[in-house]
Amino acid sequence: MPASTPLQKFLENVDQYPNEIYLRQPINGQWITWTWKQADDECRRIAAALHSLQLPKGSHIAILSKNCAQWMMADIAIMMAGCISIPVYPTLTAHAIQPILEHSEAKAIFIGKLDDFSTQEAGIPPHLIRIGFDLYGRNERYNWNELITQHEPLQHAHEWTQEELLTIIYTSGTTGKPKGVMHTAGNFDRVLGAATKEIHLRKHAALFSYLPLSHIAERMGVEMNSIYNACVVSFAESVESFASNVQEIQPEVFFAVPRLWNKFREGILTKISQKKLNLLLSIPVINSVIRKSIKKKLGLSRARHIYSASAPISVDVLKWFAKLDINITQALGMTEDCVYAHFERYYDYRHGSVGKPFAGLLVKITEEGELRVKSPSNTLGYYKEPEMTAELFDEEGYLRTGDICEYDHDGYLFVTGRLKDQFKTDKGKFISPAPIEMKLLANPDIEQCCVVGMSIPQPIALITLSEIGKAKTKQEVEESLAASLAAVNPDLENYERMAKAVVMKENWTIENGLLTPTLKVKRNQVEKIHQQFYPKWFEEKGKVIWE
16 A cells, blocks of 8 residues: 555545545434535535634644544544644543643644533633534534534645654553653554555445544544545444444444453343353254344444454453354554554454564564564654653664563464563562453453452452342352352462452442543552452452452
């Protein structure tokens, strides 16, 4: 694929497919659509409006909204104006939004589809120019539809070079404060060129957008994929309509975070018991009908690329879905490498691995087992953080991923832990919790899991219950969790074996600060709250303790 930029590819699609549908947005159950030509017209008018608001080329402009057609058009308009986009997670609190907007030096912000803006508004500095997505009832000093009617389309969109800074993506902050990852137009171009070729992305595919566009996975897998492969993007209207929206679309590319895959499994098992499901799948003719029915209800009847993203997923969960003819694949990428990374292909995968590297990705594994990567799409560094940037790369220019990995004899990469998650028990043994957590999460009674063990002789598992688990009696839960410990422990080294499972009173959520916006457990926050109780729980009798 010849060198290009996202905006250049978008404009090519406008020329080649002007009257084909590009964006589909549900409002009150009805679909509003934009062709490539219509989207181009709105983007050009908004770009002209940005310049009229004294936002010259190079201005930093934020987007705070859940996924919607205007999110993507705002991003394209920012490109047309020659400005730099600052996506902000739509679930962040005012306390988390303010430092990002201040650190990024944002001059304006698009404010759109949000669940409770009243709790976020205080995080927006008063000097920022605010533009509302009025289609969703967000009215500000300036509004999208008013700006469209007030401005003629920008005639000359900015002509990007591959070296220019296109966006600053703030990490979700699993540990510490979010960092602004800088990516150029060329970084995006090279990733999509590699992905289209390596994992066989198709032209004009149906895409479904619901994971945050502020995250690198959705930004690349949906927005950039749609631009580079002229795909049609449909959005979810709400959490309540998600199931019906995805059922109607039946997208060809679909990815979810592990917690959602567990939720899907949970939903299936609330309607049909595992015992009955096993029986039906064992009957030759009926098993095909059951698989097709479940895939259609999940919206996966046409899906060719099915990914689990953001965090590791249990191999047992992968095998469970595979029995339904739903082959979930994984990848290992991060904001900093722009996901020029390792991918399982739908035609070449191995359960539990994250696949093989894209061509051109240079890889090394250190003596400590850390994966380090170098590619033409690695970040320029962290915005205004030269010391952190220096720490991110080693002396040979490889990016330190922080992932502990190993290849098998066929070249598939397996993640065995995270350097920063390792902890030492009072026996002086280092433990990587992630692989143990993945084994425990095979139990459908468990919603979330965090294996800990600082200051006690053996690790313990802090767990929250799923809806299936919560529906059981206390005795049934204790028997289920004890059985999981008994099944997992024999495969572990003696010092890794879990002494207890501790059932938490409350779920870990984004709202209580124990999950990131991408639904990863904030281990340091969980530990901060609970570490003082580890010795007490360890000394209590029984294999299962209730907080």
